[in-house]
Amino acid sequence: MASTHTLRDSLVHLTRQGELYSKTEDGTIHCFACGHRCKILPGREGICKIRFNDGGVLKVPYGYVSGLAADPIEKKPFFHVLPGSTALSFGMLGCDYHCAYCQNWYSSQSLRDPMADAEPQQISAEQIVGLALERHIPIITSTYNEPLITTEWAVEIFKLAKPHGIRCSYVSNGNGTPEVLEYLRPYIDFFKIDLKSFRQKNYQQLGGKLDTVLDTIKQLKQMGVWVEVVTLVVPGFNDEPEELADIAGFLASVSADIPWHVTAFHEDYKMTDPTRTSATILHRAAEIGYEKGLHFVYAGNLPGQTGRLEDTRCPGCGTTVIQRTGFSVGANRLLHGHCPGCGLQIAGVWET
Numbered sequence: 001m002a003s004t005h006t007l008r009d010s011l012v013h014l015t016r017q018g019e020l021y022s023k024t025e026d027g028t029i030h031c032f033a034c035g036h037r038c039k040i041l042p043g044r045e046g047i048c049k050i051r052f053n054d055g056g057v058l059k060v061p062y063g064y065v066s067g068l069a070a071d072p073i074e075k076k077p078f079f080h081v082l083p084g085s086t087a088l089s090f091g092m093l094g095c096d097y098h099c100a101y102c103q104n105w106y107s108s109q110s111l112r113d114p115m116a117d118a119e120p121q122q123i124s125a126e127q128i129v130g131l132a133l134e135r136h137i138p139i140i141t142s143t144y145n146e147p148l149i150t151t152e153w154a155v156e157i158f159k160l161a162k163p164h165g166i167r168c169s170y171v172s173n174g175n176g177t178p179e180v181l182e183y184l185r186p187y188i189d190f191f192k193i194d195l196k197s198f199r200q201k202n203y204q205q206l207g208g209k210l211d212t213v214l215d216t217i218k219q220l221k222q223m224g225v226w227v228e229v230v231t232l233v234v235p236g237f238n239d240e241p242e243e244l245a246d247i248a249g250f251l252a253s254v255s256a257d258i259p260w261h262v263t264a265f266h267e268d269y270k271m272t273d274p275t276r277t278s279a280t281i282l283h284r285a286a287e288i289g290y291e292k293g294l295h296f297v298y299a300g301n302l303p304g305q306t307g308r309l310e311d312t313r314c315p316g317c318g319t320t321v322i323q324r325t326g327f328s329v330g331a332n333r334l335l336h337g338h339c340p341g342c343g344l345q346i347a348g349v350w351e352t
Contacts, residue, residue, distance in 0.1 A: 007119065011050065011061065011093065014120055018051065018060035018152050020180055027056035034096045034148045035175040035212035047207070048149040050094035061150045064120035067091045068128070072327040073139060076171050077261055078228055079298055079312060080348030081139070081190050083322055084329040087169070088137045090128060091144025092153065093120065097173055097207040099196070101234065101265065125157040132166055138352055139190075143171035151180055158187035165352070175208050176216035181223065190226045190349070193217055197231075197238040198246040214250065221254050226349055230261040230300075233277050233285055244285050248292035256295050256315075257347035262286060264301035279305040295347070314339035314346060321346060 020033040029040040031051055038046035045052035051060050073085045132140055140161050142154040147170045158168040167189040174193035195213060197203055203210045220227050231247055233239050244262075251258045262285040264277035282299035286309050289297035299309035303326030312322035319341035323330040333340050337350040 007093075008049075011120060012052075012059075014062060014064045014122065015059040016062040016152070018058040020060075020151060020183060021058040023056055023058075027053070029053045029056070029058050031058060032177045032179045033060075033151055034146070034180065035177055035209060035216075036096055037177065046096075046149075048094045048096045048146070050092075051149060060152050061092050061094070062153050062156075063124065064092065064122050065090045065128075066093050066120055067144045068121070068123070068131075070135065070137060071141075074324065074327040074329070076141060076143065076169070076192050077230065077298070077300060077327075078169070078190055078192060078226075079261070079322070079324070080228065080259055080296070080346075080350075081169075081226065082167075082349060082352065083332050085139060086135075086137050087139040087141045088128070088132045088135075089141045089143045089171075090157075091142070091147075092150045093145055094149055095146040095173075096149055096175055097146065099206045101232070125153075125160055128157050129160045129164070129166070132161065133164060137166075139167045139169060141169045141171060146175070147172050148176055148180055151184060155184065155187055162187060167349075167352075173208065174213035174216040176212070176219070178219060181216065181219050185223055185225075188225055190228075191220050192228050192230060193220075195229050195231050195247055195251075198243050198250065199238070202238060217251075217258075218254055221258070228259045228261065230263055231285075232263050232265055233281055234265040235275050235277060235281070239277070239281055239285075241284070241288060244288045245292060248289040248294055248297075251289075252293040256293050258294070259296040259298060260289050260294055261298045261300050262289070263299070266301070277301075282306055282309070312346070314341060314344055316344040317342040 021029050021031045023029045027042045031038045031046050036047045040046050040053040042053050068090045070086050071089045073087045168187050169190035171192045200210045262282050266276050279302050286297040286299050295315035299306035310324040311320050313320050319339055321333050321339055338345055
């Protein structure tokens with residue numbers, strides 16, 4: 001296992017000049033890849049620890065992955081995007097948050113935690129896209145660590161993928177900026193955001209700001225990007241009915257068609273005290289979501305234990321249009337995106 005110092009030294013060479021920044025006459029950099037908008041002095045790094053000021057030039061990650069895998073699109077989770085498809089998922093290292101319950105901490109916290117053991121594997125953008133083409137994979141997803149802080153690398157891959165008809169997506173904490181979202185706009189098709197809480201005191205523990213995430217969700221919807229939102233329901237952290245109602249109410253105010261995934265917490269990384277989220281808690285959260293006017297609410301991480309809350313149902317007539325168990329699609333009854341029962345157009349991206 002490499003030390004954080006050794007890892008940082010090796011990553012210095014896997015960089016290029018970034019694009020998401022401005023600089024002042026004294027060489028100070030203002031990075032706007034994420035909502036922290038770090039002011040980075042020469043020789044220093046941003047909060048993410050992977051974007052750094054090299055003599056007045058912002059250097060950003062380039063030319064490697066810490067993970068590369070073909071996953072079901074439902075695992076991201078996207079439930080309203082090409083059901084049953086495969087996504088080629090890649091990730092790098094680093095994060096702009098420090099969530100105690102992070103499930104990908106081995107890569108996201110690798111520059112903060114010496115126990116994290118992910119290491120970079122050099123690869124080109126052409127090789128990643130070539131792999132997707134070779135395996136006829138229709139989607140490429142930046143995930144595992146926080147993709148916003150490695151956006152220049154993702155865009156290089158996406159630029160090569162788009163001419164081949166490959167769709168591109170992010171799995172993100174939503175700590176965005178208007179500038180990074182506009183930079184992504186020509187290349188991004190789908191965006192999954194973790195809305196981790198609706199209380200700023202909770203976000204402060206994680207290293208973020210609630211309002212920034214809410215603004216990201218709103219801007220993406222205004223841009224026409226397909227958005228799905230996940231809330232990991234953690235007992236004692238964000239599971240009070242009032243807070244869940246606030247989350248659902250906000251999403252419904254942006255668009256009732258935003259799918260909301262309420263998922264079960266299990267002990268991970270540094271958070272081992274709370275009990276695991278039960279199916280009963282997820283059922284309650286889903287009921288709140290529907291009561292607040294959302295059309296699509298899903299309960300995840302407990303395959304087969306939440307009844308119809310893994311399925312997509314028509315908000316018009318209640319017909320089950322997609323049946324799922326875990327990440328597997330058992331049946332897809334949509335007719336070119338329409339309900340077979342009443343003909344209603346179901347919001348989502350259903351065909352290539």
